[in-house]
Amino acid sequence: MDTAADRVAAEDTLLFVNAAITSTGQREFHSGDGLQQWSIEFLHEYMRVNYRDLYAATLALGVNDFNAAAIIAALLHSGREATAAQREREGRLIRVTLRRMAPQRVYRLFTALQREGVNNRRTRAVMREWLRGREHLAFEAVKYRAGFKRAVRHAHLAVDGFGGSEGAELERFLFAPMSVGRYATPLFETWRRAHFDRSAVFELPYTVAEGLAAKHRITRAEFLKRIEPRLTRGERLRLQRSALRTGAGIAADEADLGRMPLTRLAAYVLALPVPEREERRSELTGALRGAAARVAGDRAGTWGPVASVLDDSYSSSGSDEKRRRPLVVALAVHFLLESLSGDYRPHWLSEREDALTVVPRGVTALGQGLLDGLEARPELVVVVSDGWDNAPAGMAAEVLRVWRERLDPDGATTVVHLNPVFDAAGLQVRSFDAATPTAGIRDAEDLPELVAFARFAAGRAGLDELRSHIDARVERRLAEEDA
């Protein structure tokens, strides 16, 4: 049944999914952005040409927004190659994916489509439908003015038909904004006034106001102080430190921390200097535990004995584009596992006890880490690492080999490797041991699905099983959205 072609297809799909979860075309610790982009572009083209339906289905498998946008662009670009049934399914997948994506990324996708000259009927329909579905059309037209305008022009949209009070003024706002006096839409009017009225600047969204503030020569300190009520949660956290430097304080809202998603929160925590983390220990730990508990939901405490081997070596510092990303994922996984399992033991490679003050330093001694993790014979060992086992190279694979052969022949312990880094030179997420399933991970929130998914990566499941798994997830995603 299981032919060689099937096995290759299953492997290729897994490889692509792992790559599409981790890679963002940005610099990583071990590879530059050029190589990353070349690598991921190759994988996209390879998948699209060979397994078009699986390629489209990966949109439902938690690939990151960068790759989701790339998949959508590739699908729209090559509609001619698809059958009618494929096109119908692709259309639904594209629709639900765009609906979940952050608007700035969708506008970037539209810009990319415009730049590449993709302007078929399907593309125009996708753009029209998405823009029609936006709730705060006036707000987006102001905040993403350039992208919005490009999309409208590219898709030949008749914006005055968009309805709502702003619909009538939208065309004027985009294409001849200063031609005729006042706007009836308050936000458009504020935007118009902000060009000459200093005080109107502070009623605009932060990113728009920033440019106009420079025009009015408003000092940074004054700008930050007065724009503070308009900041979004992410902006507020991001600006705290730089605001302190300019002398304007932006109040940290403890409730903000409490609402942040787990991985984002972990990134925020690791961006703080260690002394500040020590100072705010209870607050930060509480927020991280809270976020983890929200992710775990009713699964909290249901997992059996779990050990983790978490990589805090120097390479987990990521790159200047993805600062500390591998370490961020490791920290988030740590708190999530703590919440999921009643019997959880963390093992950092630096042998530290305290997770909150973790810093990326030292070597990747995965062999030693695995020994520590396996010692208590847990049911599951989760390894979060970029897979560059170097102290010494190959020791982790040897330890696992001997473990399986001599100490755990029945396979009572499952070892899963989650890798937050796409290894561009190897065209896949790097694995330290061929016999251990490796899955790419972007956000720690996906951990439970990935642990289940990782068994495919071990090569134990064939294409049929993989296909039915993927189909099930596609159906679930589509059903969620249609409901």
Added chain:
Amino acid sequence: MTRLTFTGLKTRPGQVWGGIRLVPLVRPEPIESLRLHPAARDSIVYEKMRGCWYAPHGLIAEWTGDGTAVPAYGSALQMAANTVRRSRKPPTKLGRRTRVRFVPHRVALESYLPLTFMSPEIAWPAWRPEAFRRGLPNAETPRRTGEDMTGLREALRVFEIYPGQCGVLVYTADALAGVLVTPHPDDYRALHATLIEDHYSELIYRYALTHRAVGEFEARIDESSVTTVEELRARVATAEAEWAAFHDATMAAGLIGAASRFHEQYRMGEYALHGFRPTDLMRPEGHVGEAITHEDGTLAYLRSYRLSETQLRRARLLDALAEHQWHLEATAASLRLEPGALAARIHQAGFGELLQQHIVDHYRAVQAY
């Protein structure tokens, strides 16, 4: 002292990037009494610390109060002068900065490369008078810094520093290119990036250019009779120790095992600074460098440079000439060469201008005939 030993240092598994292998050396107990001179670091916080400081040549230029520049010639060992009894130096004013970052590893290399050169004592007619007056002509091969070495920058960037690491051995295509050893892990962290500014010989440069990948030494564990995790842990430790022993005995044998000539350059407190160069020039691998050692034999600081084949050949030639008081025929006889062949060899080594032109012409004519 006749041989270098890595006393007080432990070899840890190396990390490979492309054709470059970096093997870390870890010091279980860091040396506190000798430290990198604080002025060599970025911070200008002068700790009130008694003991010795060293200032690696590659980093420091020192100037005197009246503004005349004094580039450090080799490494300089320094102590606050008033801590040395009967010192004639004025008390050091640490707050007044008289040292800055400076790059000339080159200057230091020039200090030990011509050490083999002993200028002729007897004025044989074959040599031009400049040979006695001016010394060795500059016959250097193009200098290669770490920047020119393919992959070294990346290898140093992605290298993960061991906890407690106090040194590193740099290999290209598994040939030892240079060693850096420091007394303290903090010093190592400060100096790690400066390996890119060091000089490497032409040979090493070519190895780096042509060998883009070396193999990892994959660990192997003997799994028979492993029944507990503790036993497995012991096996892992054994495998690592075996690799370290193999490295010290085989890979670094050209430096560690080989006999070297040491000459003491400086002594301060319980530390001494030595320059060293290979004793046996016929060996295919020769290293020159500087080492600071403690009285008890502990290696505190080391920076070495692998000589290229050309440099070794040149050293061999100069050595043979010095041994026979620069007598052309006697030297040729000892090398089992015709004098004409020796003259050609001297010319090829870049020392042709030391010989009288008519001697060169004479031998050329004889050979052509």
